[in-house]
Amino acid sequence: MDDKAQITEESVIIDGEKLSPEEAVFLLEKGRLKLKGMEREVFLSKVSSTNPDFIIRYMVYTDLKERGYAVKPGRVFFWLYPRGARAGDKPAKYIIIIRRESDSIPVKELDRLINSARNMRKELILAIVDDESDVTYYVVGEARLEGSHHEEEDETPIASCSVAGDRVLVHDRATVERLHKNMYGKLMGDRLVLSLIETAYLLQHGACTGGRDIEQFLEYAASKTRDFKAKFDVYCDLRAKGLILKTGFKFGSHFRVYTASQQKHSSFLVYVVPPDYIFATHELARAVRLAHGVKKRMVFAYNDTNHRIRYIDIGRKKL
Amino acid sequence: MDDKAQITEESVIIDGEKLSPEEAVFLLEKGRLKLKGMEREVFLSKVSSTNPDFIIRYMVYTDLKERGYAVKPGRVFFWLYPRGARAGDKPAKYIIIIRRESDSIPVKELDRLINSARNMRKELILAIVDDESDVTYYVVGEARLEGSHHEEEDETPIASCSVAGDRVLVHDRATVERLHKNMYGKLMGDRLVLSLIETAYLLQHGACTGGRDIEQFLEYAASKTRDFKAKFDVYCDLRAKGLILKTGFKFGSHFRVYTASQQKHSSFLVYVVPPDYIFATHELARAVRLAHGVKKRMVFAYNDTNHRIRYIDIGRKKL
Numbered sequence: 001m002d003d004k005a006q007i008t009e010e011s012v013i014i015d016g017e018k019l020s021p022e023e024a025v026f027l028l029e030k031g032r033l034k035l036k037g038m039e040r041e042v043f044l045s046k047v048s049s050t051n052p053d054f055i056i057r058y059m060v061y062t063d064l065k066e067r068g069y070a071v072k073p074g075r076v077f078f079w080l081y082p083r084g085a086r087a088g089d090k091p092a093k094y095i096i097i098i099r100r101e102s103d104s105i106p107v108k109e110l111d112r113l114i115n116s117a118r119n120m121r122k123e124l125i126l127a128i129v130d131d132e133s134d135v136t137y138y139v140v141g142e143a144r145l146e147g148s149h150h151e152e153e154d155e156t157p158i159a160s161c162s163v164a165g166d167r168v169l170v171h172d173r174a175t176v177e178r179l180h181k182n183m184y185g186k187l188m189g190d191r192l193v194l195s196l197i198e199t200a201y202l203l204q205h206g207a208c209t210g211g212r213d214i215e216q217f218l219e220y221a222a223s224k225t226r227d228f229k230a231k232f233d234v235y236c237d238l239r240a241k242g243l244i245l246k247t248g249f250k251f252g253s254h255f256r257v258y259t260a261s262q263q264k265h266s267s268f269l270v271y272v273v274p275p276d277y278i279f280a281t282h283e284l285a286r287a288v289r290l291a292h293g294v295k296k297r298m299v300f301a302y303n304d305t306n307h308r309i310r311y312i313d314i315g316r317k318k319l
Numbered sequence: 320m321d322d323k324a325q326i327t328e329e330s331v332i333i334d335g336e337k338l339s340p341e342e343a344v345f346l347l348e349k350g351r352l353k354l355k356g357m358e359r360e361v362f363l364s365k366v367s368s369t370n371p372d373f374i375i376r377y378m379v380y381t382d383l384k385e386r387g388y389a390v391k392p393g394r395v396f397f398w399l400y401p402r403g404a405r406a407g408d409k410p411a412k413y414i415i416i417i418r419r420e421s422d423s424i425p426v427k428e429l430d431r432l433i434n435s436a437r438n439m440r441k442e443l444i445l446a447i448v449d450d451e452s453d454v455t456y457y458v459v460g461e462a463r464l465e466g467s468h469h470e471e472e473d474e475t476p477i478a479s480c481s482v483a484g485d486r487v488l489v490h491d492r493a494t495v496e497r498l499h500k501n502m503y504g505k506l507m508g509d510r511l512v513l514s515l516i517e518t519a520y521l522l523q524h525g526a527c528t529g530g531r532d533i534e535q536f537l538e539y540a541a542s543k544t545r546d547f548k549a550k551f552d553v554y555c556d557l558r559a560k561g562l563i564l565k566t567g568f569k570f571g572s573h574f575r576v577y578t579a580s581q582q583k584h585s586s587f588l589v590y591v592v593p594p595d596y597i598f599a600t601h602e603l604a605r606a607v608r609l610a611h612g613v614k615k616r617m618v619f620a621y622n623d624t625n626h627r628i629r630y631i632d633i634g635r636k637k638l
Contacts, residue, residue, distance in 0.1 A: 029508050041479070044481075044488070045481050045483075048481075048483035048484065049483075052485075053484060054484065055483040055486045055488075055512075056484065056485075056486075059507070059512075100485060101566060102485065102544035102547075104545070128568070130566045130568035131565075131566035132504075132505050132514070132566045132568075133486070133504075133507065133512050134505070134569070136568070136569060160360070162363075162367075164364075164371075164373065165371040165372060165373065165375065167374045167452070169374075171360050185451075185452075188378070188381075188452065189348050193374075193452050195451070197450065224421075225419075225421035226421055226423065246451055247420060247450035249420045249449035249450065249453075249455070249600070249601065249604055250449070250453070250455060250604060250608070251604070251605070251608065252601045252603075252604040252605020252606070252608060252609075253601060253605075254601065271601070281568070282567075282571045282572060282573065282590070283571065283602075285570070286571020286605055286606060286609055287571070287605060289570065289571060289609060290571075290608060290612075293609075293612055
């Protein structure tokens with residue numbers, strides 16, 4: 001090793017100046033730093049052999065530098081400063097975590113990172129470096145889900161309804177009209193067809209009696225559809241926040257969510273995942289891109305260990 | 320039970336006439352069939368209690384009838400006739416399988432169904448009934464993947480390259496230019512950055528020597544990225560068909576595929592799944608919608624038990 005450059009995983013000391021490996025390589029490549037007695041290639045090889053993630057980190061570093069940002073590479077996070085500011089002038093605005101296309105990310109890890117960012121009063125950015133060495137940035141945070149839809153409690157039992165597989169058919173006209181007005185179900189001729197989730201919710205709110213009680217019905221629903229409980233919990237939680245939920249199937253999600261009853265287009269897509277869920281980066285990219293294309297926010301929901309439902313909002317970030 | 324109507328899972332006999340349950344309910348609802356001594360609701364309840372899938376099947380049936388199609392409900396498939404034709408006038412053009420939003424579908428089952436359809440000389444349509452009772456149709460078939468890109472074999476070894484984590488950096492200018500022209504890798508300053516898959520492919524074709532042989536390198540690559548082998552097999556198979564592959568990460572897929580070297584936009588998105596893969600309907604909806612939005616065909620690839628790679632093309636079907 002050249003006696004003028006000391007290389008470790010976390011820093012490079014050249015002529016007594018301590019730089020991050022990313023900074024050192026960047027300056028060398030740009031010709032703004034000279035290294036005596038060592039070829040650029042050799043230096044790059046040495047640096048990348050101390051840290052298998054170096055090249056990925058370097059790609060994000062150069063990408064951000066070339067976009068005109070000041071950025072400080074740390075061991076876990078990169079610190080990103082507001083555009084135009086120099087590092088130190090102002091506090092960093094974002095912390096960046098870096099993953100590869102071939103990585104996967106547990107939902108709980110994302111959630112922990114959101115908490116870390118909040119504690120540091122920064123926004124969290126996830127940078128994914130794809131196999132072609134392009135970087136895509138996502139902003140990841142807690143979703144703010146609030147609506148203004150509040151239904152009048154109506155405990156009139158449904159006079160006539162019947163369960164048919166994973167649907168419930170409502171036959172009496174008055175109930176059909178009342179429920180349809182409140183955005184439940186779908187008309188089929190002069191009947192209303194409710195989903196199991198809608199029916200369970202109505203049962204829980206005393207409005208519907210199909211000759212079964214809620215516990216019986218929940219058991220039946222769970223026997224009919226995968227992950228009924230997890231989806232139903234999210235449905236109830238979001239209804240309680242004044243939101244209206246319909247299926248998000250056409251957008252590849254469990255729910256599309258309206259914030260008010262007269263809203264023409266839904267605002268959010270919600271996909272429910274189990275607490276031990278691990279995202280493939282491709283799935284994340286696919287869901288966020290689709291939501292973006294239809295001008296909705298992509299939200300992933302899961303039930304954490306304290307039985308609170310957590311909502312993670314992931315969006316494209318243009319830097 | 321009324322003595323005029325005999326109801327089984329597969330048929331209803333009314334006044335000596337044998338109908339499918341879907342036809343019988345449809346005609347009753349439209350008032351084109353009368354049933355003595357039995358309310359519509361009671362008849363519907365009886366029919367749906369013989370088959371838990373009845374209501375889903377009925378939704379697809381009515382949707383197709385209302386679109387003006389002749390359709391014959393069978394036990395496994397619905398038979399769909401060309402628009403304007405009556406059942407029997409012409410042979411059916413499509414066979415339809417019906418699933419719910421909450422169902423899941425093994426990739427091998429889809430593939431078996433494609434084979435069945437081909438043997439019957441029909442096109443296969445997958446109808447998914449969502450929780451809101453809307454029906455979305457997908458046409459499912461074998462993907463036709465063929466391209467015109469044929470590289471000149473060039474076995475010149477790469478003079479200088481180095482492995483850095485999950486990338487390989489090519490340093491010598493002649494190779495950088497040659498590979499870049501053939502759409503490999505990405506330029507980073509005066510170097511070319513190759514992915515592990517690209518490098519493995521080049522090694523296998525004798526063009527690149529990084530001091531490692533192909534077996535060693537494949538082992539290294541597999542240790543670095545999940546499912547490397549499955550993706551590499553698909554990569555090689557499609558390159559052999561004259562196609563050019565780049566990452567499809569931005570579209571949530573493993574590869575975007577070009578049919579010729581001067582093509583501006585890729586034609587296909589390819590996502591590689593393991594042979595025991597089970598699709599959630601939401602994932603399928605999401606992938607197909609995204610591909611459709613960027614005017615590409617969505618293709619799922621898997622390695623079947625005979626070590627042939629199977630490509631399944633799934634697209635939206637407007638009926």
